[in-house]
Amino acid sequence: MRTLEPWVGPPLDAFLSExxxxxxxxxxxxxxxxxQHGFARSLDVMAASxxxxxxxxxxxxxxxxxxxxxxGALVHQGAGHGLFISxxxxxxxxxxxxxxxxEDTTVGLVQLFFGRLCADxxxxxxxxxxxxxxxxxxxxxxxxxxxxxLFGR
Amino acid sequence: MSLVNFTxxxxxxxxxxxxxxxxxxxxxLQYVFGRVPESRRGRMVSLATHGDRTLxxxxxxxxxxxxxxxxxRFQLYTVPGQSYYNSTRKLVLQGSDGVVFVADSQxxxxxxxxxxxxxxxxxxxxxxxDIRQLPVVxxxxxxxxPGDLVLSREALDDALNFREVQSFAADALHGSGVFETxxxxxxxxxxxxxxxxxVG
Numbered sequence: 001m002r003t004l005e006p007w008v009g010p011p012l013d014a015f016l017s018e019x020x021x022x023x024x025x026x027x028x029x030x031x032x033x034x035x036q037h038g039f040a041r042s043l044d045v046m047a048a049s050x051x052x053x054x055x056x057x058x059x060x061x062x063x064x065x066x067x068x069x070x071x072g073a074l075v076h077q078g079a080g081h082g083l084f085i086s087x088x089x090x091x092x093x094x095x096x097x098x099x100x101x102x103e104d105t106t107v108g109l110v111q112l113f114f115g116r117l118c119a120d121x122x123x124x125x126x127x128x129x130x131x132x133x134x135x136x137x138x139x140x141x142x143x144x145x146x147x148x149x150l151f152g153r
Numbered sequence: 154m155s156l157v158n159f160t161x162x163x164x165x166x167x168x169x170x171x172x173x174x175x176x177x178x179x180x181x182l183q184y185v186f187g188r189v190p191e192s193r194r195g196r197m198v199s200l201a202t203h204g205d206r207t208l209x210x211x212x213x214x215x216x217x218x219x220x221x222x223x224x225x226r227f228q229l230y231t232v233p234g235q236s237y238y239n240s241t242r243k244l245v246l247q248g249s250d251g252v253v254f255v256a257d258s259q260x261x262x263x264x265x266x267x268x269x270x271x272x273x274x275x276x277x278x279x280x281x282x283d284i285r286q287l288p289v290v291x292x293x294x295x296x297x298x299p300g301d302l303v304l305s306r307e308a309l310d311d312a313l314n315f316r317e318v319q320s321f322a323a324d325a326l327h328g329s330g331v332f333e334t335x336x337x338x339x340x341x342x343x344x345x346x347x348x349x350x351x352v353g
Contacts, residue, residue, distance in 0.1 A: 004156065028156070028248065029248070030167060030247045030248025030249075031167070031228070031248070032167070032248065033156070033165070034156075041195070044195055044196065046165075046195055046214035046226070046228055047195050047196055047198050047212060047214065050198060050210070050212040050214075050228065051198060054200070054209055054210065054244065054245075057244040058209070058241065058244065061240055061244065139220060139221045139343070139347045142219065142220040142221050143220055143340065143343055143344075146219070146220055146225070147217070147336050147339060147340070149218060150189065150193060150215070150218065151335065151336050
């Protein structure tokens with residue numbers, strides 16, 4: 001499991017063991033990854049995150065057109081795997097959870113423990129600290145070297 | 154908005170390619186996908202119609218490497234250019250750290266460029282973002298077409314580049330100007346981050 005901030009870890013750990021989910025991805029509503037469990041490659045996580053955020057954004061837009069405040073969660077059931085996607089509020093803004101589960105659990109259990117995950121995350125979030133500049137004085141040199149290495153010009 | 158992970162020292166930035174339909178936004182990403190080493194990029198996701206027109210977005214994550222000790226990744230998105238897809242354009246634009254405006258250099262497409270640029274400003278404003286505060290570069294694509302069909306970079310700068318941002322002439326199909334454009338927006342986004350004004 002990888003998390004952007006350490007306080008996300010324990011609630012996510014508890015969710016994983018209780019729900020028996022196989023893959024979990026937490027992201028911001030813009031599709032930026034906050035935490036993940038089970039993905040092998042970070043760049044694949046980003047693709048899943050972009051698609052998950054797109055699904056939630058387009059579903060919310062459909063809800064708006066229908067005059068519904070929210071559709072809550074979305075579930076897809078495949079032959080071997082199920083997919084549960086839902087957005088929820090945290091002290092750090094609106095996040096999205098994408099959960100992949102197998103035959104060893106049910107969508108009901110995932111949904112049940114997802115409610116607890118949301119509550120645990122809300123309770124665990126520490127007050128946000130203001131941050132200063134991120135990159136150091138060697139930034140310019142590193143930037144130029146990286147751009148040159150990647151783009152070759 | 155960029156995500157900065159101080160624990161694992163990672164930075165992730167979102168760059169959106171915007172512009173009128175058929176101006177070459179997807180072609181830019183396809184060229185980058187084809188030229189960046191596999192170890193430095195993820196899979197390209199395209200949500201398109203059967204006619205290969207972008208329906209929702211194209212997405213390509215690339216790994217820029219280490220900058221000031223931070224593993225730096227960019228997420229490249231395109232928006233659907235056709236005017237009736239504005240609601241999906243707005244969704245993709247959310248949380249962007251920088252925008253590449255891909256204009257079609259053909260004189261016949263001038264009005265579509267202007268309309269799309271105005272649409273970009275309106276959509277950003279709706280999300281509380283002033284385009285003057287956001288890193289933006291202009292790309293004038295299809296400069297390889299015959300001279301009597303296209304406007305020059307200078308003419309397009311005069312007509313579209315009100316903010317006098319960095320601009321690039323390009324032929325995205327064959328790659329000319331594609332990496333220069335990406336390098337230009339990358340520099341701006343990371344410089345803004347270095348200044349501490351875009352930390353998430």
